[in-house]
Amino acid sequence: MGTTNLLGRPSFGALVLRSDAQRCLAVNPVTPVSWPALASGALQVGDCIETVGGIPIGDRKLIDTRLRALVDGPPSERFVEVAFRRAEMPFVVTLPVARIGLFEWLQVQVGLVVVALACWLMALVVLLAQPHAEANQVYALLYLATALGVVGLHHQFQNDQVGRLYTALTIVISPQLIGAALFHLALLIPEPLRRRRWLRFALYPPALVGLGLHLDSMLDMAGEHPWSPDFARAANLIGAALMFAGLVVFVGRMLLAARPGPQLRVMQQARLLLVSWALGVTPLLAIAVFFLATNRLPRAVSLQTGLFFLPIALTGTAFAMLRYQAFAYRGRLLQGMTALFVSASAACLALPLLLPYHIDGPLFVAVLVCALVTTLFWYQDTPLRRAFRRYFLRHQQDYRIAYMFSRAIRETQPLDELLATAARMIGESFEAEWVAVRLGGGPERQWVAGQGVHPAGMSALLATTSAAGASLIAGPAGAIGVVCIGPRTTGEPLDEEDYGLLSMLTDHLGRVLTVQSQLDRLARVPGVVLAAQEQERSRLSQELHDAVLPYLSALPFGLERVRRLLGGGGEARAELWQLLDRYSEKATATARELRNIIGQLQMPDLHGARLFAALRASCEAICGQAQVALVWDVAEAAPELEAEAALHLYRLVQQAVTNAVQHSRSDAVHVQARSLDGAVEITIRDDGGGSDPRQERRPQQHGRSPSVGAGKP
Template sequence: MERAAQTLAAVVLAGTVAGCAFVIRATGMEWALAQNASQAVVHTVAGVALIRSREGRRIGLVLLSMGTAAALGVLLWGYAAGHWPGWSAAEWVSGWIWAFFFVPFFTVLPALFPDGRPVTPRWRPVVWAGLLVTVLAAVGRPWDLIAVAVIVAALVSIASLVVRWIRSGPVARRQITYLLYAAGYVLLIEIAGGLLPHHARQAAILLIPIAPTVAIALAVLRHRLYGIDLVIRRTFVYLAVTGLMFSGYLAAVALLGTALSRAVSPQVALVAAAVVAALTESGRRVLQHRMSGLLYGYRDRPLDALAELRRQLGDAATAEDIARRAAPLVADALRSPGVAVALLTDGLPEETSRSGEPGPDPVEVPLVAQGERLGTLVVGRRARREPYGEKDLRLIAELGHHIAAALAAARLTAELDRARQQAIHSAARERLRLRQDLHDGLGPLLSGAGLGLDGVRRGLGPGSREERDLRLIGDQVRMAAREVRRIIDAMQPGPVADLGLVSAVREHVERCAALDVECTLTVSGVVEPPPAVAEAAYLVVLEAVANVLRHAGARTCAVSLRHEEGSLRVEVHDDGRGIGPGYVAGVGISSMRRRVTSIGGRFAITADHGTTVTAVFPLELP
């Protein structure tokens, strides 16, 4: 059936073009010709597309039959206009065949949409009544009674569509709503069309039979009506676009022909028609470019795909973030039903991100950087009739290469950060150990040696050579002890090493409370952090409180230390004038940020009824 429908569609389109040429040659362009030809093209291509789906076959047959009738009407009109042999019979048929491509749109199609069956068996007579009034409209006598019958049949058919909408689920309701919108447009034009200028009214009438087809297209594209696979959906859109462009061209030629036929010479009218054709061709190219992007993604624009990938991954900091952003981008770029990114963890693949459902037998591209496999890009295949071509596969390979490069860079950055944090924590632990060893070992030894030398020196006679030598040695020992003390104090903030972080911060806050600013401390669930964290947190509190005292003009300053899910959160808030937007970070702020981020923490400054400095430190060692 599909091949027969395609053959019939080709004949219908050829007949439409031939009929238009015959009519234009004999009588010139008319609105009626534009309307009939548009119906022939749009209905035919829509019907062929829907016939390819089992669920949409009945609706497709209705549309194809109406498009065939419209094309036959145009062809017979052109034949009769040329007064060729048998032209009177052709004119007689073209006078009533319009009913078969116009009336069913309002009497039959609403009763069958969207599944090709009446809403219930009780509504089946509505379909037969629609076919009957179509035949009666072709007969045309008595026309007044037939017109009433057509209107009644159309209203009942639309009523069945409303009943179907009430009984349907949310997805089917959205599908049916588009056709109800089309029916509303028809009623609006029928009621208020007389208020429009002649050409505007004719253009609006031209869209009346096309509106339901556009409604079906929206239902297909937005809600996957009939389960149409990708190739059918693309065929439908491309053919519908072709029909609409052809209809627009005919409408423009009809409008200009009517307006210019009496005012200018035939040569000028010919030039105007050529200009319209050129503009239509330009519009077709732009529309085709847009539709190519809609249907095939970035297949024909690989550089745009890579640029979009670079933009999306520009600020991605981790491999998981890169995978999360890359999956939907690749799916959109290739119009794939689903894409997944699996990263290697301890040599085993683990799916990190997924967009859609890749389905069976996907395309798998290894993510390799510098000879090392980092993961796999899994791209779901499209419909059987729309496999990935050479351009698609090259684009997939290029996207995979750039994703792998981004993953490698993120991994290297993470390893460097982890190494830096380990070095900082190791240095902090080593400084603490040396401080304790110097404080508890070498310092007391030097002090004891100095005291022993003083005792020996006092046992000697004053002014003797031995006494002078021992005094000199004692002074040097005491100088060494002071140097050890200086080294101890420089290794780590003394209060932190001696008292611990919480006590050291509390001592500092109590000293500041004696000043004009009321300082308070809140502690919640804080355990003693690693030395590097304690040192950095203490110095951040000192710098932030110093900034409050020097610059904020605040009455209160609140310091808080809280333990939150494996991290230490330090906040210093004041009610001063605020730091203001677009501030330039000075040495103090830069130093705080550097201390926090160097051990994997997060640092932020916000201004809301004052200034809040926030530092979050990880408590788990890397």
């Protein structure tokens, strides 16, 4: 808030800061390099300002009065001579004087505010993801302390007491806490200490001592005493030692953990932390070390330039920690952190190219926003993104996995090989320890992929190891199986993005299995047709055997008897006429039976209203042959059915009435039909006593299968 005092104040193009090391007022390291004094090379960060317009730099009020007079004067007189010392060599330069406007104020503040807000935001996100995790708590402490240090780099409070208090509560506290928290975090990730766990708190006592010494020297809590300067120097040394110790231990542990080992999660997390810290902390550390060693910075470089790299370490460390933790909205949060990490890295990689243009806060924020918009274009699913992906980006990881999976299982024909391939590819895609594919829920129909895992031991494995995720294999009539995924070899939990990919793969697997099942059924159609033909032939042979063959078999014997009776007398002639009448009746019955069989084989016209007429004619023929009464209860016209449906209905009614006539021993068969919204409902019942199916079994040499009577409803 105190920096708003800069607005409207006259300046010669540099901010000054008290430097205890040089015992002078030096150019502040946060001065934007785009300001004219630094952009022209007349001044550099760390130069000791001695006089401004001949007035000693310590007399700030008189200098402000002189600069205001110059600013209010003619443009040709808005220049002032500044005497300074650089590397113990005196210099005098003439610099333009101007008022600090809103844009110049933004050049000072935007970079610091953006970095501080990034520290606070990442600390809050990590803490809220797992509030009770010690590593998350220490991470939040580390970056909250970093944010305090950033916001304390510059202020313009007019009251010295307020300024000293602000400095004490920000930049004085941060070095002590940063060193102790970094040491603590180094002993927690990627894997906490198993022995002597108390060591992680070892640097907090000296941090409290250094903090007390700093506060005493800044706020004069113990009053004036001759050793106050020694307290300040001791506090600075303690802070520097703590930060150095924390950094060395952190980098050392990460280097040890990054070596190839049995725990893949530890190795990957350590490598990610090393990469993010190498990109995000190394530039800031190099600038700080150079400044402490030489009390100045190279041209076109300020402390803000190093701070711009800090978001890389922020997001990289947060991603490395949260990647192996389970919490709500994990997938979206990690995706957002990845976008921020990539954006910050891209913006910082562009900084060396922008050095000739004098990088300041607004310029860096503009580059960062452009990089973030570009990154979000690649990550977010929008209509523009989908159109771009459709034409230019066909090989994103998930879609590449889906494409390779689809191609592999489409080219695999045997069911066992297909499902084994599916299990193997799903396991490779998710880096899972094992994958099990089950069909129909039976243990005998199970395919497993995994190192050292056998289907026979799958039940024992599931009893001791819980599946990380599962997805149903959908078929036309519901679920036909399930895919279970074991824990990942990397230790990562599955999130909503992973479940989306798994659902996509199982849906495609279900479609392939459905198509293959239909193809298998189509392959069996010729056999089914042949079996139906043989069954129909067997039925016809049985009908002919029962209805026609007895008459034809008895006909030669009857003719022989007729021949003998022709040579007899009157009584023989009377018997002959009786025999002829009996054979005439049998011939008529046999002809009627043949017509009935032929009528059943022929398909009548079943379109529209003719359906019920054809059904009635068929039922009357069947009942008339058996001398059973038919009660036909149909009072309305038949609806228009498809040809296949009408044929199925006709054959079903024929068979049902035939069963009722042959097996129920009833005197009447009742047939009732009605239309229901384009459908037909037919009820067939009889008043017989039913039959025992075991008593209806015929000899198998005739090929007739047993049938069951309708019985009473």
